[in-house]
Amino acid sequence: MRVISRRSGDDVQVFDEALEPLRIFPLPPDVWSWSVSSARDSLVYATDDAVVRIDPAGRERWRFELGPRGEYAGSFLVDAVFSADDALVWVYAPQAEADRGEQDEWIVLDAATGAPRRRFPLDSAGHGGGQHPFRDGRMLLDVGEGQDGTRVYLAAPDGEPLDLGWADRVPIGVAPDESQIMTVEYEQGDVAFHDFPSGVVRFRLGPEAFGYSAVEFAGGYLDAETAIVVVSDGESWRHFRVGTGTGEILGDLGIVTMEPDDLEPLGDGTYVITDTDGTLRRM
Structure with missing residues (x-):
């Protein structure tokens, strides 16, 4: 844990x-x-x-x-x-x-x-x-x-x-089984998923695939099969689930956070966010 x-x-x-x-x-x-x-x-x-x-x-x-x-x-x-x-x-x-x-x-x-x-x-x-x-x-x-x-x-x-x-890559998270690494391009132009330890890119997704203009330096592995990618347009941000094996966008997570990076995936299918009163919530 x-x-x-x-x-x-x-x-x-x-x-x-x-x-x-x-x-x-x-x-x-x-x-x-x-x-x-x-x-x-x-x-x-x-x-x-x-x-x-x-x-x-x-x-x-x-x-x-x-x-x-x-x-x-x-x-x-x-x-x-x-x-x-x-x-x-x-x-x-x-x-x-x-x-x-x-x-x-x-x-x-x-x-x-x-x-x-x-x-x-x-x-x-x-x-x-x-x-x-x-x-x-x-x-x-x-x-x-x-x-x-x-x-x-x-x-x-x-x-x-x-x-x-x-x-030109910033590591965001390591898969729970340590077989993959998620990175974001330095200019926030895409998110990539690399096989580890080879570093070979399995797939990339640009922000336009989610309907936004930038990928945030946030998110990570929800579990071995799913990652959370955070995208923004300068004023708002959303959290999307992505299949780590195929790159399929599985949908908006449907939550609101205080900041783009105020979501910590725990790797077991749950994540932690901060509530409006400052307390933590595990979801």
């Missing part, structure tokens, strides 16, 4: 499968990247210059320093994510944008101690990144390079990062 968590003020709320509040982790101000362990008993967060693991009381278990930002550092976001088995913490560090070096780094930390296991230099200069853990220990990373597009990498803890060559 995927961990369900939401930011609420300066806290991160963690829920059980029935969306009952399980615990609250306090966060420092201006932290936008965090990951809750699958056991739901620990959280890591990233600041501009460090990655920190805390317990539910907010007590620091360890801190990994990334180094001070340079004098001419730009806008950037560090990302930290637990591996699927909670044994490691993977960190995307946009070192070039932070003026800490000429290359970005992908760092693998021991989740128990914060000690570095591996440090991979990346040939990217990103503003931020997003990570997707796989059950076998591998991690997928997409790096946003602003007007220069994206870079997408795949790595195992004991291997070297593989650049998947998706300079």
